[in-house]
Amino acid sequence: MKHVVTLTLSPAIDKSTSVPQLVPEQKLRCEQPKVEPGGGGINVARALKRLGLDCQAVFVAGGPPGEVLKQLVAREGIEQHPVPTEAWTRENFTVVDASNNQQYRFGMPGTELIASEQAQVLATLAGLSPVPDVLVASGSLPPGVAPEFMGEIARWASSVGAKLIVDTSGEALRCAVHEGVYLLKPNLGELAMLAGTDALDSESAAAAARSIVEAGKCEIVVVSLGAAGACFVTREVEEHIAAPAVKKRSTVGAGDSMVAGMVYALCQGRPVREAVRMGVACGSAATMNSGTELFHARDAERLYQWLLQTMPLLAPVH
Secondary structure, eight states: OOOEEEEESSOEEEEEEEESOOOTTSOOOOOOOEEEEESHHHHHHHHHHHTTOOOEEEEEEEHHHHHHHHHHHHHTTOEEEEEEESSOOEEEEEEEETTTTEEEEEOOOOOOOOHHHHHHHHHHHHTOSSOOSEEEEESOOOTTOOTHHHHHHHHHHHHHTOEEEEEOOHHHHHHHHHHOEEEEOOBHHHHHHHHTOSOOOHHHHHHHHHHHHHTTSEEEEEEEOGGGOEEEEOSSOEEEEOOOOOOOSOOTTHHHHHHHHHHHHHHTTOOHHHHHHHHHHHHHHHTTSSTTOOOOHHHHHHHHHHHHHHSOOOSOOO
16 A cells, blocks of 8 residues: 655644524524644545545644644544644634525634744655655645745655645645646646636646646646536546536535545556546535535445446546
8 A cells, every 4th residue: 555645734723613694793602613633635634544545644733723733633543743833723714604504714824834844844754754655735835935845845755756746726836846746636726827827617727737747747637627526637538527416515625535535546556537536526525514524435435436337437547
């Protein structure tokens, strides 16, 4: 089995609850809140654990909230390598208005990561044993971290032979691509930024993704299309995978769940076309649950089998 490590530079404690109705200037009676560890890479690690794949999580953590974050990660049964920070770990808040099922997501600013702490992140990665086969860098960069830091991560991964999977945005994404990665999971806006255009649709997205692959900067580009599913491009294959119709309760963690599904399948040696189907299944399954709950493995497997039946692998896979 492949050794997988996730990296989270802007983690959070995710709190979620619901109220009968969201009304201004009134005391609102909340349901018992759920408190879970969050941030891109941590969510990927949580999702991989649900699929039965153990991994290690490298993340930053500071102050009393950082201690809570470490406890929450430990509760999930994930091996962790926290990097201590001076700044306190942030906390995010999600509220569902039960009268109309609308979700309100309050994301707090990321906490600053100073230069010495960034160096410690790289040292922590370098000290991992065994060296990761797959490194998943997911989530935004916090204040104090230049986009070029993601390029440093990409160079380190290349130097040790780790396959780097990146799910971030902005200039950090561009810096990673410049150094070369194994798999990218941009949305349409992020891909448009890489392509140097204002906007893309599902048809032009494939061409933009193909240009990245043909330039030798990435082996697999999987473009997240939200409710429309995903399209992916490799040198040999180009395909659109439609998302199954499900009753959506929350979109929190859907993208991270999608990444986890793909990582899980690829680590099992499945071809890319199966891996992307598994990713879409996990992402869709995550939207079926409230708050930051991610997905249930049985739902993901059921949707994956549905995708195999409705979009069978008729053509040769690579």
